[in-house]
Amino acid sequence: xxxxFFDLMRSxxxxxxFGFYFLLGMVLLFLNNDVSKAVITMMNIIVVLTPLIGTIFxxxxxxxxxxxxxxxxxxxxxxxxxxxxxYFGLALSLAGSLVFGLGxxxxxxxxxxxxxxxxxxxxxxxxxxxTFIFVALAYNIGLSNxxxxxxxxxxxxxxxFLAVIYDGMFLISLVMFDDYPIDKFSLIASxxxxxxxxxxxxxxxxxxxxxxxxxxxxxxxxFGTSFGxxxxxxxxxxxxxxxxxxxxHKAKRKDF
Amino acid sequence: xxxxxxxxxxxxxxxxGKTINVCSSCQFISIQKAISVADSGDLVxxxxxxxxxxxxxxxxxxxxxxxxxxxIDGEKKSxxxxxxxxxxxxxxxxxxxxxxxxxxxFAAIYLxxxxxxxxxDCTLEAVYFGMxxxxxxxxxxxxxxxxxxxxxxxxxxxxxxLWHCDNVQVDGNHLFHLRDGxxxxxxxxxxxxxxxxxxxxxxxxxxxxxxxxxYTDNTFRDNGAGVAVMFSKFIEMKRNTFIKNWGSASxxxxxxxxxxAEIINNEFIENTIAINVEGxxxxxxxHNTLKANGWAxxxxxxxxxxxxxxNNFSSNAFDVSYNSKINDNRFSGNYWSEYTGYDLDKxxxxxxxxxxxxxxxxxxxxxxxxxxxxxxxFVDIINFSEKVSPVFTPDELVDNxxxxxxxx
Numbered sequence: 035x036x037x038x039f040f041d042l043m044r045s046x047x048x049x050x051x052f053g054f055y056f057l058l059g060m061v062l063l064f065l066n067n068d069v070s071k072a073v074i075t076m077m078n079i080i081v082v083l084t085p086l087i088g089t090i091f092x093x094x095x096x097x098x099x100x101x102x103x104x105x106x107x108x109x110x111x112x113x114x115x116x117x118x119x120x121y122f123g124l125a126l127s128l129a130g131s132l133v134f135g136l137g138x139x140x141x142x143x144x145x146x147x148x149x150x151x152x153x154x155x156x157x158x159x160x161x162x163x164x165t166f167i168f169v170a171l172a173y174n175i176g177l178s179n180x181x182x183x184x185x186x187x188x189x190x191x192x193x194x195f196l197a198v199i200y201d202g203m204f205l206i207s208l209v210m211f212d213d214y215p216i217d218k219f220s221l222i223a224s225x226x227x228x229x230x231x232x233x234x235x236x237x238x239x240x241x242x243x244x245x246x247x248x249x250x251x252x253x254x255x256x257f258g259t260s261f262g263x264x265x266x267x268x269x270x271x272x273x274x275x276x277x278x279x280x281x282x283h284k285a286k287r288k289d290f
Numbered sequence: 291x292x293x294x295x296x297x298x299x300x301x302x303x304x305x306x307g308k309t310i311n312v313c314s315s316c317q318f319i320s321i322q323k324a325i326s327v328a329d330s331g332d333l334v335x336x337x338x339x340x341x342x343x344x345x346x347x348x349x350x351x352x353x354x355x356x357x358x359x360x361x362i363d364g365e366k367k368s369x370x371x372x373x374x375x376x377x378x379x380x381x382x383x384x385x386x387x388x389x390x391x392x393x394x395x396f397a398a399i400y401l402x403x404x405x406x407x408x409x410x411d412c413t414l415e416a417v418y419f420g421m422x423x424x425x426x427x428x429x430x431x432x433x434x435x436x437x438x439x440x441x442x443x444x445x446x447x448x449x450x451x452l453w454h455c456d457n458v459q460v461d462g463n464h465l466f467h468l469r470d471g472x473x474x475x476x477x478x479x480x481x482x483x484x485x486x487x488x489x490x491x492x493x494x495x496x497x498x499x500x501x502x503x504x505y506t507d508n509t510f511r512d513n514g515a516g517v518a519v520m521f522s523k524f525i526e527m528k529r530n531t532f533i534k535n536w537g538s539a540s541x542x543x544x545x546x547x548x549x550x551a552e553i554i555n556n557e558f559i560e561n562t563i564a565i566n567v568e569g570x571x572x573x574x575x576x577h578n579t580l581k582a583n584g585w586a587x588x589x590x591x592x593x594x595x596x597x598x599x600x601n602n603f604s605s606n607a608f609d610v611s612y613n614s615k616i617n618d619n620r621f622s623g624n625y626w627s628e629y630t631g632y633d634l635d636k637x638x639x640x641x642x643x644x645x646x647x648x649x650x651x652x653x654x655x656x657x658x659x660x661x662x663x664x665x666x667x668f669v670d671i672i673n674f675s676e677k678v679s680p681v682f683t684p685d686e687l688v689d690n691x692x693x694x695x696x697x698x
Contacts, residue, residue, distance in 0.1 A: 205653070208660045224662055
């Protein structure tokens with residue numbers, strides 16, 4: 035079952051997606067010619083773009099394959115198998131496109147020998163995790179809204195909220211409460227948003243972490259330790275697992 | 291007749307001084323003993339070998355010279371050489387193991403109230419202070435290597451420390467693993483040229499209350515906090531390289547209370563803060579290259595009538611950071627790698643003014659914690675909107691003639 039969806043996905047859209055990332059990586063490296071600098075540029079793109087693409091593809095795919103899903107529901111199959119199969123098929127193929135699409139150009143330009151290898155792998159891992167998170171969130175939105183337009187709207191709003199609005203609110207609250215010790219608050223607030231969390235994880239891995247100054251020191255103290263790394267990756271995994279569990283839960287109860 | 295002329299010629303040379311040799315099989319086996327019998331203008335020539343001596347006092351105008359590998363081991367007791375006379379030259383020694391004390395500034399070579407000194411080609415290892423020079427003038431310190439084994443700032447001394455001196459030249463020295471590479475306090479009309487100062491715990495070069503000095507063609511690399519020039523007037527800084535002073539409290543160049551300085555043709559590469567300015571007036575920045583720094587120029591208040599002309603600002607996280615809305619400094623004809631304007635008449639100068647202060651850098655200045663949002667999409671958006679219509683950043687802080695291409 036899962037396998038058929040793998041195949042389906044790999045055929046069309048994921049190929050386009052793969053091509054997009056491949057081209058992006060090639061062009062970036064061609065213009066930059068410096069692997070470690072390209073990794074920094076890549077970070078901006080991954081942190082913003084993978085969630086967006088994950089959400090949109092997730093919702094689109096859910097609505098597109100709705101009729102086929104209904105057909106499958108008539109078969110003697112467990113609901114969780116069907117929906118998890120769809121989810122993993124989509125998320126895996128998107129994540130795969132990302133990893134290979136970027137990995138191949140960077141491998142050609144010699145990432146393996148350069149010092150940026152660790153940060154590049156972290157970048158890809160974070161990108162893949164973000165894909166999983168946002169596809170799951172999008173699937174939840176699809177499952178709870180039968181109205182396509184509403185579903186799309188909500189999905190885009192979700193992305194907008196986590197990628198832009200959240201940071202805006204975060205910034206305003208930091209500026210407003212700057213008389214108080216807000217290091218801990220900023221640490222927690224940035225961990226609650228998967229996009230912020232991934233951004234900070236990557237920044238701390240890169241050289242530019244010293245720019246973060248004293249606040250950075252608090253972060254470095256936390257994320258720099260293996261506990262902090264594990265905790266933040268764990269949190270990303272929770273961000274991933276919770277919506278997936280919700281998919282299973284919702285799919286079981288939903289009346290088609 | 292010929293003989294008379296020859297004698298006339300040779301006489302001054304002979305009179306100028308005799309040579310006293312020091313070695314394990316010579317008449318003198320101790321450097322101090324040799325010095326104590328020397329007359330003015332004599333040459334004390336020390337032959338190869340290791341001498342365990344400290345507090346060698348030079349109280350008469352002589353030349354102390356090493357022939358071959360001469361090591362003087364201070365055995366971590368005290369000063370190694372103390373100079374108390376004018377017209378002394380010291381060259382070619384390797385001095386090591388200076389005493390470490392928290393009440394006395396022990397140094398490998400200590401000069402007090404002397405004039406016309408020369409220290410050259412010496413290697414100073416495991417020092418506390420390298421050269422400590424007090425109330426002296428008209429000296430030359432060149433081609434020495436000074437290093438220490440200190441592990442932290444409080445237990446290390448400075449490489450070349452001048453206090454109340456004038457007309458001293460410091461040229462071609464290599465200074466590393468010290469507290470400050472070169473430290474000038476109340477030093478006038480002196481020059482620091484062609485030195486390499488690296489991996490020091492605090493500053494590569496440190497000026498305090500020193501006026502009319504020049505430092506050119508030096509390289510400052512990987513120092514704890516870079517180069518600090520404080521409370522000084524009329525300093526010339528030219529063709530220096532400030533590289534990789536990278537750390538959460540590091541900068542390439544720190545200027546504090548500086549008046550009438552010239553900062554020309556320097557390179558600042560990969561520093562956390564390339565130039566940190568606090569309270570400086572009438573400083574000219576020209577033809578400098580600022581590349582891949584966190585902050586290129588960070589201005590923190592009370593800076594008036596400074597001019598930034600024809601500098602290259604490339605790939606810095608923040609080009610200029612500014613904490614007030616009042617601007618009395620002038621930016622003109624610089625190259626900014628983030629400039630996005632156009633040049634219709636093709637004269638090499640952009641037609642749209644460039645605003646080097648981003649909104650985010652203003653916000654970060656007010657609330658340092660917000661730096662965690664660095665490189666967030668939201669920040670890009672607010673920077674863009676501020677660029678289009680400035681509200682928070684100083685209105686008149688613009689470069690009206692930004693260059694389109696890197697200034698060579």
